[in-house]
Amino acid sequence: MADPTKGVILITGSNRGIGLEMVRQLASSAATVIATCRRPDEADDLHELADAHTDTVDVLQLDVTDPDAISGARSMVEERYGALNLLINNAGVNGGGTADTFDHVDMETLMHTFQVNAAAPHIMTRAFASLLKAGAADGNSAVVNITSQLGSITNTKGRGTWQSYKASKAALNMLSRLEAHELRADGVVVVAMHPGWVQTDMGGSNARLTPEASVSGILDVVRSLSPDDAGRFLTHDGSELPW
């Protein structure tokens, strides 16, 4: 498979954290990075990057929970680029984080976390499927669903915090498998990818990895994807996690 990181790439949640670092690392190598975020008017760091790479970085407003915004983004990508080589479903929320225990979890938090972390990436992938298939016709096309090892049912032991988040990522893992089966025959490789524990607003300052190290690893894995990787649950260092 040719390298999807050199083609047309769309990233969700690219105004901060892992998403912003992805734009930074791809801006010089990709044909185009469509850097999407909820509030471009407040995305100063992203605009600074886009201003330094006007030929490759295109900023686009996209709240992933808004189906109309998703279909608008799809139409824009079709009109401007005609195909998509890499969709990175990165946007995510932590639910109630450490306060999200069995005793405190509530319906609103569960539903919102499922919406952003599981339903939205699936709807994004479905919306962009035909453009990804067009990208696959050029020999390279992939979907990377940024999940978490916290969504591994095998690895979950005992009582736990982050309940909505863990359940939403387990759902995203299942949807990743379903998408992989659905799109494999058309040459689109879908993987679920754990970025490691990363120093971002979500990961906190004690996290092991810098965004630079995490994203550099993720992109190395993406560059080496083959059709046999479709439906795998991988980490930023290329190792495999149990479902």
Ligand code: NDP
């Ligand atoms: P951050 O909290 O730093 O960033 C989250 C991003 O998601 C922001 O850009 C945020 O935008 C965006 N976002 C949230 N809701 C929406 C929405 N409705 N529409 C569009 N964008 C939205 O987190 P990270 O960078 O750390 O996380 C990125 C991904 O990596 C997430 O999926 C997360 O679950 C995953 N992950 C992170 C780990 C870590 O240790 N950091 C570990 C494992 C997985 P806004 O600024 O508008 O809120």
